[in-house]
Amino acid sequence: MLIWFLPVFLVFLLVGLPVFFGLLAAPGLLLWMNGQERDITLLYRNVYNGMDSFPLMAIPFFMLAGELMNRGGITLRLVEFSQALMGHLRGGLAHVNVLSSMLFAGLSGSAVADTSALGSMLIPAMEKQGYSRRFAAAITAASSVIGPIIPPSGIMIIYAYVMGESVAALFLAGIVPGVLVGLGLMGMVKLMADRYDFPVASRKQTWGERGQAGLKAFFPLLTPVIILGGILGGVFTPTEAAAVAVAYALLIGLFVLRTLTLKEIPDVLNRAGITSAVVLLLVGAAMAFKTVVSLSHAPEIMAETILALSDNPLVLLFLINLLLFVVGMFLDAGPAIIILGPILGPIFTNLGVDPIHFAIIMSVNLTIGLATPPMGLVLFVAASVSREKVENIARAILPFLAVEIAVIFLVTYIPALSMTIPRLTGFAD
Amino acid sequence: MGLLLAALRPLAVMNENVLTLGRTVGCLAMALMVVAILVQVFFRYVLNNALPWPDEAARFAMLWMTGLMAPTALRRGGFVAIDMLHRFIPHFLAQLLNLFLLTISLLVLCVAVKIGCNEVTGFGGRFATASLHIPFSLDFSQWHRVPRSWMMASLLVGCTLLVMVNIELIIRSLIGLLGGYSKLPPIPEAETDELPAGAE
Amino acid sequence: ADYTLRATANSNENDEDYDGLVVFKNYVEAASNGAIEVELFIGTQLCSNGAECLQGVAEGTIDIYISTSGGASGIFPYVQVLDLPYLMADDRIAEHVLSGDFTRKMREMALEDSDNSIRLMTIGNTGGWRNFANTKHRIASPSDMEGLKIRTVVADLPQELVKALGASPTPIPWPELFTSFQTGVVEGSKNGITDIMNMKFPDAGLKYVTLDGHAYMGALWWMNNQKFLDMPEDQRRVVVDGFYALQQATFASPKRKSIAAYEEFVADGGDLYVPTPEEKAAFKEAATPVFDWFKGNVNRGDEILSALETSVAAAEEDINAARDADMK
Numbered sequence: 001m002l003i004w005f006l007p008v009f010l011v012f013l014l015v016g017l018p019v020f021f022g023l024l025a026a027p028g029l030l031l032w033m034n035g036q037e038r039d040i041t042l043l044y045r046n047v048y049n050g051m052d053s054f055p056l057m058a059i060p061f062f063m064l065a066g067e068l069m070n071r072g073g074i075t076l077r078l079v080e081f082s083q084a085l086m087g088h089l090r091g092g093l094a095h096v097n098v099l100s101s102m103l104f105a106g107l108s109g110s111a112v113a114d115t116s117a118l119g120s121m122l123i124p125a126m127e128k129q130g131y132s133r134r135f136a137a138a139i140t141a142a143s144s145v146i147g148p149i150i151p152p153s154g155i156m157i158i159y160a161y162v163m164g165e166s167v168a169a170l171f172l173a174g175i176v177p178g179v180l181v182g183l184g185l186m187g188m189v190k191l192m193a194d195r196y197d198f199p200v201a202s203r204k205q206t207w208g209e210r211g212q213a214g215l216k217a218f219f220p221l222l223t224p225v226i227i228l229g230g231i232l233g234g235v236f237t238p239t240e241a242a243a244v245a246v247a248y249a250l251l252i253g254l255f256v257l258r259t260l261t262l263k264e265i266p267d268v269l270n271r272a273g274i275t276s277a278v279v280l281l282l283v284g285a286a287m288a289f290k291t292v293v294s295l296s297h298a299p300e301i302m303a304e305t306i307l308a309l310s311d312n313p314l315v316l317l318f319l320i321n322l323l324l325f326v327v328g329m330f331l332d333a334g335p336a337i338i339i340l341g342p343i344l345g346p347i348f349t350n351l352g353v354d355p356i357h358f359a360i361i362m363s364v365n366l367t368i369g370l371a372t373p374p375m376g377l378v379l380f381v382a383a384s385v386s387r388e389k390v391e392n393i394a395r396a397i398l399p400f401l402a403v404e405i406a407v408i409f410l411v412t413y414i415p416a417l418s419m420t421i422p423r424l425t426g427f428a429d
Numbered sequence: 430m431g432l433l434l435a436a437l438r439p440l441a442v443m444n445e446n447v448l449t450l451g452r453t454v455g456c457l458a459m460a461l462m463v464v465a466i467l468v469q470v471f472f473r474y475v476l477n478n479a480l481p482w483p484d485e486a487a488r489f490a491m492l493w494m495t496g497l498m499a500p501t502a503l504r505r506g507g508f509v510a511i512d513m514l515h516r517f518i519p520h521f522l523a524q525l526l527n528l529f530l531l532t533i534s535l536l537v538l539c540v541a542v543k544i545g546c547n548e549v550t551g552f553g554g555r556f557a558t559a560s561l562h563i564p565f566s567l568d569f570s571q572w573h574r575v576p577r578s579w580m581m582a583s584l585l586v587g588c589t590l591l592v593m594v595n596i597e598l599i600i601r602s603l604i605g606l607l608g609g610y611s612k613l614p615p616i617p618e619a620e621t622d623e624l625p626a627g628a629e
Numbered sequence: 630a631d632y633t634l635r636a637t638a639n640s641n642e643n644d645e646d647y648d649g650l651v652v653f654k655n656y657v658e659a660a661s662n663g664a665i666e667v668e669l670f671i672g673t674q675l676c677s678n679g680a681e682c683l684q685g686v687a688e689g690t691i692d693i694y695i696s697t698s699g700g701a702s703g704i705f706p707y708v709q710v711l712d713l714p715y716l717m718a719d720d721r722i723a724e725h726v727l728s729g730d731f732t733r734k735m736r737e738m739a740l741e742d743s744d745n746s747i748r749l750m751t752i753g754n755t756g757g758w759r760n761f762a763n764t765k766h767r768i769a770s771p772s773d774m775e776g777l778k779i780r781t782v783v784a785d786l787p788q789e790l791v792k793a794l795g796a797s798p799t800p801i802p803w804p805e806l807f808t809s810f811q812t813g814v815v816e817g818s819k820n821g822i823t824d825i826m827n828m829k830f831p832d833a834g835l836k837y838v839t840l841d842g843h844a845y846m847g848a849l850w851w852m853n854n855q856k857f858l859d860m861p862e863d864q865r866r867v868v869v870d871g872f873y874a875l876q877q878a879t880f881a882s883p884k885r886k887s888i889a890a891y892e893e894f895v896a897d898g899g900d901l902y903v904p905t906p907e908e909k910a911a912f913k914e915a916a917t918p919v920f921d922w923f924k925g926n927v928n929r930g931d932e933i934l935s936a937l938e939t940s941v942a943a944a945e946e947d948i949n950a951a952r953d954a955d956m957k
């Protein structure tokens with residue numbers, strides 16, 4: 001009986017109820033109909049308890065750091081540096097779009113921030129050079145999913161929080177898959193550029209000019225070094241690293257690059273605060289939803305069903321990737337991880353899949369779901385930044401999605417891609 | 430419709446002002462979080478003397494930031510939803526659907542406020558926080574631990590503000606349903622035009 | 630079933646808590662002839678720490694919950710009496726004490742302080758004894774602790790103890806502890822051997838363990854009082870006996886589990902040090918400020934400490950007499 005809250009939830013989502021309310025309304029309704037009113041209190045309580053967490057605090061911090069960097073004109077420097085390196089290629093700005101996202105990913109943990117920061121700059125520029133608007137928006141959205149795969153990453157912070165894994169290990173494991181998505185997208189851009197004769201963005205830069213652009217981007221590019229170096233060197237924990245990133249962004253914005261003024265700070269806090277508040281409430285609601293998932297014994301049922309399909313981990317991983325991809329089409333990555341992680345994680349760990357490896361499979365797959373319709377957050381953002389219709393972007397993004405799906409399977413079936421760096425640094429065994 | 434507009438104006442003004450205050454406090458809370466954690470790093474790494482309170486103080490600030498700033502997001506249309514269906518059904522039905530969804534949200538929030546009141550005044554609120562102390566006498570001689578209810582109040586306050594915003598949105602939706610779009614006062618910095626797609 | 634008891638433990642299925650719950654469930658369901666059903670929720674599905682879960686117990690969303698002393702200290706600060714160092718000499722003393730009037734005294738105090746909503750059913754063990762472990766060097770005397778960054782939970786008493794011994798208490802969340810050892814954010818902790826091995830801390834450099842046994846890792850089993858009292862007397866008897874069986878199981882389980890854990894620790898090249906009686910006395914001496922702190926700062930601390938001291942003295946007398954009789 002209680003298990004019916006899952007389809008009810010899906011219906012609520014599809015008719016357009018905000019995810020936050022859907023996560024509470026569906027289980028609440030079923031608990032009430034089931035006469036389990038005391039558990040409605042438990043539902044409320046776990047929204048609060050779900051948010052009251054130290055590791056989660058890294059999310060608002062990285063949002064704030066990203067917002068500060070963006071205000072500080074740092075994004076512009078990253079784009080200029082990317083342009084100095086790749087602008088002369090055929091399809092130059094499309095390559096620049098991807099490379100900027102890879103660089104930006106080292107500063108920001110959010111795909112949405114990537115889309116809005118880089119999109120507002122690169123989509124008009126690409127249009128001016130003759131790319132179609134839908135293509136410009138599509139490559140922006142497709143490459144922005146690199147943001148939460150290359151560390152830092154809001155999604156991996158949530159995964160580590162829910163599953164009790166080490167944030168540092170997940171961060172390290174994301175580096176290669178993130179770079180792989182970037183290289184894959186560049187490959188697709190090259191194919192398309194040759195076929196459709198895309199424009200070059202600028203003449204080939206000399207190494208001196210590249211060096212100069214690199215120097216201007218030096219301080220921003222130091223951010224990931226400070227974050228990862230600080231964590232690996234024992235100076236601070238990941239949450240503390242996030243706070244340090246805020247201080248660093250403030251420092252270089254105000255004093256080193258002087259691209260930020262004190263007057264802008266309240267607005268930065270405001271924007272980062274509102275975005276984080278929404279994410280944190282969503283995490284809380286998903287944690288509450290998870291409580292009812294447990295009460296309904298759905299995990300046991302699901303585990304049995306899955307293991308009945310096959311006991312070959314390779315086959316199951318394939319099926320699970322399909323499942324995750326479909327879930328990612330409808331549900332935001334954060335709530336999907338909170339609800340499904342505790343159900344799926346143990347099944348695969350028991351089958352001998354390394355927990356870190358599984359974390360990366362799940363995170364990469366659901367992150368790519370951010371760029372798939374109908375519930376692709378970055379598609380929405382790309383649409384509002386570019387004023388292009390979501391449907392059109394969704395069609396133009398298909399070739400890039402194909403590349404990303406290929407990366408999902410590479411990451412799934414070649415554990416070394418994600419596991420090598422954490423192993424070499426001693427963060428996984 | 431005159432009645433609805435008359436009810437909307439004072440509510441909109443009140444929400445605007447209360448939420449502005451909420452955002453201001455929320456921003457301060459965010460700043461406090463950063464400072465607390467930086468102090469923690471400094472004391473532990475530089476002075477080799479870890480402090481017990483920054484962890485909890487920062488969480489305290491984070492919860493209040495969330496409670497005070499999320500209502501602004503709801504008012505500006507920043508809560509994530511799939512709005513596909515709205516595009517495929519006739520305009521009038523889309524408006525009715527919108528009203529229905531807002532009603533469900535209101536229901537959820539009202540239950541939350543009711544439970545929240547019990548929670549804050551109930552047993553769980555009597556737990557003491559582990560490391561936050563405040564003076565209980567003017568000469569700072571007596572310090573007591575902050576009760577957990579002070580932290581738990583953040584979600585209650587947040588839900589109360591969300592109820593106020595939700596009522597405003599319902600009134601707006603009713604006015605829209607009666608054909609009074611043009612008379613709706615705009616919501617500052619709203620993310621999306623409130624008109625459902627196809628209404629232009 | 631006439632009664633369904635919803636029991637939760639925040640640990641996992643490898644933990645002593647789970648062993649206890651399995652024994653409890655089996656006993657209660659059989660002895661009540663199916664009238665009582667026990668539903669287990671292992672992990673953090675329903676609630677994830679002492680404050681959250683005890684709130685659930687008080688208000689009836691959770692029927693049975695096991696907390697450590699740290700987990701319950703936010704509402705019943707005096708339970709930290711179990712964390713006071715070097716009060717009970719060994720398992721035999723501790724088990725005797727916890728099976729007797731001391732537990733009843735604590736039950737009475739907790740009922741008073743929770744408006745009769747939370748009932749302490751029994752005190753078992755979770756993980757043996759707390760020892761000092763670190764990544765730097767062998768600790769044989771308090772002076773070896775000087776300046777070490779030791780991880781503690783966010784609670785007063787463990788932090789006071791670490792400070793009294795000259796080290797620096799550092800609160801780190803449990804999931805971040807492995808990384809923190811590895812990177813040197815902290816250099817030591819106070820844990821039982823099974824937790825150390827379950828979390829693979831030696832891989833993160835935790836190589837030195839000193840078996841000072843400074844605190845008994847008591848497991849406090851709580852139940853919603855109303856739920857208990859609403860049962861008829863015969864079923865209450867079944868539940869009480871069930872908790873007795875659970876307590877015995879959690880007394881035994883860590884002893885069995887720690888054998889393999891110690892062997893594995895040493896085989897990995899770990900340094901296991903047993904302090905001499907003189908060294909142990911030095912630790913006890915250095916830790917005395919904690920007792921003053923406890924009496925001065927913890928509400929009803931005096932009351933519970935004297936109850937514990939009385940029980941320990943009585944237990945020592947009983948056990949010595951029994952041992953003498955057995956040796957004749």
Ligand code: NA
Pocket residue numbers: 104105106107108109110146147148149150151152153
């Ligand atoms: Na990133």
Ligand code: NA
Pocket residue numbers: 097098100101118139140141143144
């Ligand atoms: Na991009």
